[in-house]
Amino acid sequence: MxxxxxxxxxxxxxxxxxxxxxxxxxxxxxxxxxxxxxxxxLVSMLLGSMPVVEGIVYLVVGLAAVMSIFGCKCKKCATCEVSTSAVGGEQKM
Ligand SMILES: [Zn+2]
Structure with missing residues (x-):
């Protein structure tokens, strides 16, 4: 993106x-x-009383990081990347 x-x-x-x-x-x-x-x-302060919820927040943030490494493959993001980068990334449909 x-x-x-x-x-x-x-x-x-x-x-x-x-x-x-x-x-x-x-x-x-x-x-x-x-x-x-x-x-x-902050996460621990807000959700410290609920360790499972706290863990889920860390997990979701971690998954978001993984998502950002691979990038979003949806149409909207793909067309954006194609139109802005001249480096010519893979153009999968
Ligand atoms: Zn997307």
């Missing part, structure tokens, strides 16, 4: 999940660097 087009809903969700995951890791890192007594893990 490129920065010019919006892409499909799925790629948007993937992007949001990666931002949430990235920000959360950033907060965890900041709390370690600043030697904070409490970890600023």
């Amino acid at each position: 490129c920065g010019h087009c919006k892409g499909c809903t799925w790629s948007l969700i993937t992007k949001i999940l990666l931002i949430i995951g990235g920000l959360n890791w950033g907060l965890v890192g900041a709390s370690i660097v600043l030697d904070s007594a409490t970890s600023w893990n």
Whole structure:
């Protein structure tokens, strides 16, 4: 997915999940660097009482990362990539 087009809903969700995951890791890192007594893990703060739900959030963020590595193969994202990149990627229908 490129920065010019919006892409499909799925790629948007993937992007949001990666931002949430990235920000959360950033907060965890900041709390370690600043030697904070409490970890600023937002996901853990919000869902710490529900370990299974917390785990699912991490899992979904991880899946979103995997999705972003392979890229979305839907029509909307495919046409966008073809029109913007001159490198000529594979054009599967
Ligand atoms: Zn897509």
